[in-house]
Amino acid sequence: MVELRFRTDEAPEQPAVTLDAFLDQSNATAVRLEPDDEPRALLPHLDRIALIEIAFPKFRDGRGYSSARILREAGYAGELRAEGDVLVDQIGFMRRCGFDSFAPARPLDMAAVERALERFAHVYQPAADGAVPVWKLRHGG
Amino acid sequence: MYRYDQYDQAIVDARVAEFSDQVARRLAGEISEDEFKPLRLTNGLYLQLHAYMLRVAIPYGTMDSRQMRMLAHIARTYDRGYGHFTTRQNIQYNWIKLEDSPAILADLASVEMHAIQTSGNCIRNISSDQFAGAAADEVADPRVWAEMLRQWSTFHPEFSYLPRKFKIAVIAADEDRAAMRLHDIGIQLVTQDGVVGARVFVGGGMGRTPMVAPEIVPFVRREDFLATMEACLRVYNRHGRRDNIYKARIKILVHDLGAAEYARQVEEELVAVKALGIDPPAAEWERIERFFAMPEGLAPKASLALDGKAGSAFAHWRARNTRPHKVAGHVSVTISLKPVGGIPGDATAEQIDVMADLAQRYSHDELRVTHSQNIVLPHVAESDLPAIYDALVAAELADANIDLVSDIIACPGLDYCSLANARSIPVAQKIAQRFADAERQRDIGELKLKISGCINACGHHHAGHIGILGVDRKGTENYQLLLGGSGAEDASLGKIMGPGFDEDGVVDAVEKVVERYRTLRSDGERFLDTYRRVGMEPFKEAVYG
Structure with a gap:
């Protein structure tokens, strides 16, 4: 269940299908990527996708962070959801990698999430969230 | 050496607040040990045989006397009066209480230090040549590139849950004093057509499958440096093995793919990454370079004659524990933490204070930690050597055994x-x-x-x-x-x-x-x-x- 969403548009209703199913059928608009799926397989279809759900079967498996950035770098603007073993202290990194909705397997402590997201005012590196890196602030960005 | 500005300080302070919150949630039972483990690990806190162990980052092994004194203070206040300098130029404390750890991180932050990413499956503290900035054979100061890497890798959102830990070393001379090719990424600064750039080796390491890293990129200019690092890491994050902890380091990926295929994948990824503009402008390189300029007042001097002291304990120590400096009349002094019968790399709070005093007085306020677990005073006038030696003798730090069989x-x-x-x-x-x-x-x-x-x-x-x-x-x-x-x-x-x-x-x-x-x-x-x-x-x- 989506517990946290940072978008104002209507949530897509179509259920996410597997990458193979998505590539086989031309009318699906929601797709789910497992950690070892190739996100670039979706690049030719980005304009018709409303939701990409990226699975985190274990929080230690960080492949989904790269998948998310690859999709955002390619211009994907639809909903990008992290699903599964998603924990409070990962949501900040996930936001930076371009995720804008979260469906954690276990409920989150929303007060802790809020604190975590507000904690770091500055970042060292540009990523998918548009945050301005400190080197840009230092040199009149 | 590098000094924090408001941004660096704000980031480290926020980290202290974050970890205090995480420890409080753990102590209240709101998060399980399994969930807490990766959080404490990225703050350098391990659960060892007898107690928690805290590893404090010493970026590229460089410190000033104020920071060194804080290490003594922590040893005295929160541990049993000593610390252990490590092969990655860090220091660890072996007897730490979990509930003290937020206070320790706050103390560290007050002197521009931290324990960020000193463990866990992330990019660890960057290591470098202990004689950086002092060695005559370097093409540039490797710490400039190391500091650039420190900032880029700190809280990197994509690379904080890698398959396994990730260690990077930067050197800038043909003589390798940092075991560069035994790192996940080893960087040697070299000059091509008058421009300093990075020669990048990937996939070295020790552990149960030791490997010497092959060269992956022969030359990267600084304007593409971080994009290249990002591409190297992304290929690893996506394709490194996660099914077996013993095969999860990047050396296994590079070995299994072959260096040429790994290099090809990096090059392909680089096309995507370069378009993102993640490399800072020349002005940021120049800002960091200024911090690593030769200390003011370090000017050529006449060399020190031995005055008939040949064969003395001092002469042996001088011959063994000092090496030439790029400025005449100066040397870099290596202080041995390997007394016969001692624990390699250990120093007491009192010894740490003595070394801090010597650095402040005689070494332009700088110290280095070496990967051989010794301490360096990088910028010493030869005329000060007798006074330094006497102080070291008094502190039981004068063993003349650098690189000898007892320097273990x-x-x-x-x-x-x-x-x-x-x-x-x-x-x-x-x-x-x-x-x-x-x-x-x-x-x-x-x-x-x-x-x-x-x-x-x-x-x-x-x-x-x-x-x-x-x-x-x-x-x-x-x-x-x-x-x-x-x-x-x-x-x-x-x-x-x-x-x-x-x-x-x-x-x-x-x-x-x-x-x-x-x-x-x-x-x-x-x-x-x-x-x-x-x-x-x-x-x-x-x-x-």
């Missing part, structure tokens, strides 16, 4: 570590005692002896001219002997000699190997040179008869 690298071993199979420290102590005769050590010459208490190789046994690996054999500690490793520019991996020994047996075996070397060597040959010339057989014969 050893991991904490079974005395502290929950992964170890065997003790390392007692073996190091017994070997140092066996070779305690200073004259004999000097005659033996350069001999790098490295001891690990398990196959994870934190004591770099693969890279020792003589390496010792402690294993568990049917419930008893057993030690294997390896010969011929090197972590220097002639990097090579040691080979196991034959059946292992018990603790006293391995000390005897080391002595037999060393004595055989003394009979076999020709003029000017180090142990490693003789081994490479004659091979394993004569040494095997000396040991097994």
